[in-house]
Amino acid sequence: MNEASTPSERYRQGMATRRAILGHDHVDRAEAGSTAFDKPFQDLITEAAWGHVWSRPTFTKRERSIVTIALLAALGQDDETAMHVRATANTGASRQDVCEALLHVAIYAGVPAANHAIKIAKQVFEQMDAEKTA
Template sequence: MSQTADRHSKGMQIRRAVLGDAHVDRAEAGKTPLDAPFQQMITEGAWGTLWADDAIPLRERSMLTLALLAATGNFEEIPMHIRACANTGASQEDVIQAFMHVAVYAGVPRANHAIKLAKKTWTKMEMEGDNG
């Protein structure tokens, strides 16, 4: 198996472990020839290389990802990564602590918005019976 195939296989394994089979299956089903190269790049690069590195456990990577998304104002993926915390072991308290760090270093409005999204996602997860 080539190094690229190894990264893709490992990336899919990590991606499924973190985001869940249902999410990955939806993403794969929606893939088109136009965005297939992008999907391959994130599977191999983000999931098969960065997330696959054991230097930082998945729990901490989840919190880092949430903090970076909030700090940079990229809120659209926060609900997805809040759901992923149920698979990586990051608790609601862990996530709130990460967002408090965001408040100090990147601004209260960004942290406040991220917390609102997190609370909304946790409520939705509870209603769906998905409590991690």
């Protein structure tokens, strides 16, 4: 999608879902930091990940959140894991859900991956708690 084109319905749905899950501040920062180089990528993830996958009705946002955290942790995608742990505030996934997902990671993807993801999740939850009391 280029600037001259009208966003597709899938893109519009994706943007709405992306904002609902990640929050307006996060998406606004991503959009503001977008350049001509990465704008096609931002459009792709908005339409494909958020519009095609996250907007599907089969899984709840909570279920998608849990699956996503487990996959990202298993793949060692630290920044994305942290972002999606933070997004649990908007998805309905609990801290216990995250713990259970990371236990699955330990068994199916390896203890080191789960151990590192647990460290990330603990840091994110501490930050979230500090923001609530600030």
